Amino acid sequence: xxxxxxxxxxxxxxxxxxxxxxKAKKGENIAVIGESGSGKSTLLKxxxxxxxxxxxxxxxxxxxxxxxxxxxxVGYDFMKYVAQEFDLMPFTSVAQNIGKFLSNFFPEEKxxxxxxxxxxxxxxxxxxxxxxxLSGGQKQRVALAQALAKQPEIILLDEPFSHIxxxxxxxxxxxxxxxxxxxxxxxIMATHDKEDVLxxxxxxxxxxxxxxxxxxAPKMLYENPETPLVAAFFSEFNIINGGIVxxxxxxxxxxxxxxxxxxxxxxxxxxNLIEAELNGTIVFFENDSELQSGREIYLKIEK
Numbered sequence: 001x002x003x004x005x006x007x008x009x010x011x012x013x014x015x016x017x018x019x020x021x022x023k024a025k026k027g028e029n030i031a032v033i034g035e036s037g038s039g040k041s042t043l044l045k046x047x048x049x050x051x052x053x054x055x056x057x058x059x060x061x062x063x064x065x066x067x068x069x070x071x072x073x074v075g076y077d078f079m080k081y082v083a084q085e086f087d088l089m090p091f092t093s094v095a096q097n098i099g100k101f102l103s104n105f106f107p108e109e110k111x112x113x114x115x116x117x118x119x120x121x122x123x124x125x126x127x128x129x130x131x132x133x134l135s136g137g138q139k140q141r142v143a144l145a146q147a148l149a150k151q152p153e154i155i156l157l158d159e160p161f162s163h164i165x166x167x168x169x170x171x172x173x174x175x176x177x178x179x180x181x182x183x184x185x186x187x188i189m190a191t192h193d194k195e196d197v198l199x200x201x202x203x204x205x206x207x208x209x210x211x212x213x214x215x216x217a218p219k220m221l222y223e224n225p226e227t228p229l230v231a232a233f234f235s236e237f238n239i240i241n242g243g244i245v246x247x248x249x250x251x252x253x254x255x256x257x258x259x260x261x262x263x264x265x266x267x268x269x270x271x272n273l274i275e276a277e278l279n280g281t282i283v284f285f286e287n288d289s290e291l292q293s294g295r296e297i298y299l300k301i302e303k
Contacts, residue, residue, distance in 0.1 A: 001025055002047075002154060002186060007056035009046050016042045018210045020056070024203075026153075027184040029177065031197040031218070033233055034207030040190035041084070043207070044156040047188060048081040050074050060154060080147035081156040086139050088146070090132035094123055097131055097142050101149040117145040120179050122172055137164040144176060154186040161196065173200065194234050198222070206230055236273065238283040240301065247273060250285035250299045258299040262291045 002024040009017040017039045024030050032040050045051055047058055052067035059065065060078060068074060075081065089097050095114050102110040118127050121141035126134065131142060140163040147155055160176070161169050177200045180187050189196060197204055197218050204221055206214035208229055214221055225231035225244050236247040240258070248271075260278035267273075271286040276297065285299060 001061060002188070003059040004047070005057045005059075007043075007046065007058060008054045009042065009051060010054050011042070011051075015210055017046065020212055022205060022212065022215055024154075024186050024188060026186055027181065028203065029180065029187040029189070029201045030203045030205060031201040032188065032190045032205045032207060033192065033197065035229070038207040039210050040207060041158050044081060044158050044188065044190055048075060048079060048156055050081075077150075078153040079156070080150070080152040080154075082143050082147045082158065082160060084158050084162065086143040088131050088139060088142055091130060093128050093130055094118065094134070094142055095127045098145045098149055101146065113149065117148055120148070120175050121145045122168060122175065135163075137168065140164060141172065148179065148183075148185075151183055152185060154188070155180070157187060157189040157191075159191055159193075160189060161193065170195075198234075206233075236284045238285075240278070240283065245301055245303075247284045248286045249301055249303055250283065251302050252285075252287060252291075253298050253300045256298040256300045258301075260297055260299060262293050262295045262297060264293060265290050 004022050007020040034040050049065050049067050052069045098117050099110055099114040121144055201218055204218045221230050222234050231237040231244045238245045260276040263275045265272050272290050274285050274287050274291055
């Protein structure tokens with residue numbers, strides 16, 4: 001189990017993380033979200049032991065995670081960290097990059113594990129391709145497989161699918177998180193993509209101004225967003241009568257107290273996102289059909 005106790009960290013006297021505390025169970029997937037500069041990436045680096053803490057402690061089971069003041073070599077065998085910059089061997093193949101962490105004393109097992117991981121990250125067609133010729137997204141997938149090669153007990157992922165195009169992202173995401181669950185690997189993931197969270201994460205930690213402002217199941221935070229920051233992560237939203245209302249919760253009706261006028265229409269495929277003026281404020285709502293600009297409409301909140 002990961003146990004983070006009152007973690008505080010500053011960089012060049014600038015506070016980056018303030019009194020961060022949370023726990024992660026074995027096999028649990030926790031997503032860390034927040035705006036740029038909120039401390040997501042720094043938190044992962046601190047958990048990995050890349051920096052020394054100002055205050056607090058980090059434990060994996062009974063082992064304290066310590067920084068460079070205490071360790072000549074950063075990191076621990078039971079933990080892997082996949083950063084946004086990839087540390088790969090450019091002049092060797094995908095298979096060699098993944099297999100370099102596996103023992104040569106068991107060649108058949110090494111070959112089997114390498115093939116298994118190549119399949120997880122969907123790079124079967126590139127197994128013998130030199131890494132230097134790969135795209136950024138393909139390199140990111142190699143880095144993921146490389147980190148999983150030794151079956152770490154805990155893995156730290158920093159925007160793990162950010163370089164991967166939409167054609168591969170959905171299936172790759174399913175494969176990776178399925179593998180982590182099957183192997184009971186704890187995952188702490190910094191992300192800005194709600195698709196990494198909904199359906200895959202067990203818990204979601206929200207960072208704002210370097211502090212934890214929410215820590216709950218994604219379903220709970222989605223259905224009961226306490227702040228605009230949380231609501232904005234999931235979907236288009238409005239503030240109406242002091243409350244947070246998602247765009248899909250506003251419906252056009254024949255008559256109501258919420259009278260507005262259509263400003264513009266944005267086609268979104270499965271629906272149209274309508275921009276309207278409501279009592280001098282711009283709001284957004286979803287509608288099956290297009291609505292003509294200038295049309296007066298009445299809206300109802302359906303939660």
